[in-house]
Amino acid sequence: MKTRPISEIMTKQVHQIDINDPVINARNLMDKYEIHHLPVMENGNLIGMLSSNDLKQVQYLCDFIGERLEESTIFKSLSIEELMTENVQSLTTHATTAEAAQVFSNASFQSIPIMENDELVGIVTTKDVFAAFLTDN
Template sequence: MKTRSISEIMTKQVHFIDINDQVISARDLMDKYEIHHLPVLESGKLVGMISSNDLKQVQYLCDFIGERLEESTIFKSLSIEELMTENVHSLTSNATIKEAAQVFSHMSFQSLPILENDELVGIVTTKDVFAAFLEA
């Protein structure tokens, strides 16, 4: 297992969002493709990640104040930059599955963008790593 490359299990067709897009666009992309993590790019470079948990926090706030999410002034006024996680940990495609598992075991996030020369080339999730270990 330790010599298998992360490139064998990563998703190569990565859905992402631009930092200047609307938060509702992130929610729509996640719903459409049934995904939980979106890398955030600015001028083609990774600057953050936004997750379905980030969006759920906004949903809970809207529920608490009695507003529908899509009609909420809070939701409409939030930017991707305000909601995203910055300083995202990433790996390169030549990292091993074991290295990804070690990162996940020490951190609280569930996905890792995969970069080559600062370009987003993939994404791997805890689910991908777990499945790889079960295959072995």
């Protein structure tokens, strides 16, 4: 059902990263929880998103120059702010799966933070939206 609230399909336990954390912390979180998107927070405010694709770009560069990622001076010198996507589009818990699908259809990103009263309360991915459409039909 296209009018299904996004709150029904979103992930509610959202792992997030602080803008000042080392990039290796983001990679470790993604690996540990098998996730691909981390909201980036600063003083409790959402300021960006970091994806596994952002980290893969650094991995490709390290592979090209023949360095292990963890030992690479490039990797160690980068900040989350340099890698993240800024000006992130978000939705509220009142949005529908159809609204999320519309956002994804016009975007190059694969996740949307879900906000309520300026607080991060969830995250929805393209996979979540596709699964919702498949199970509703």
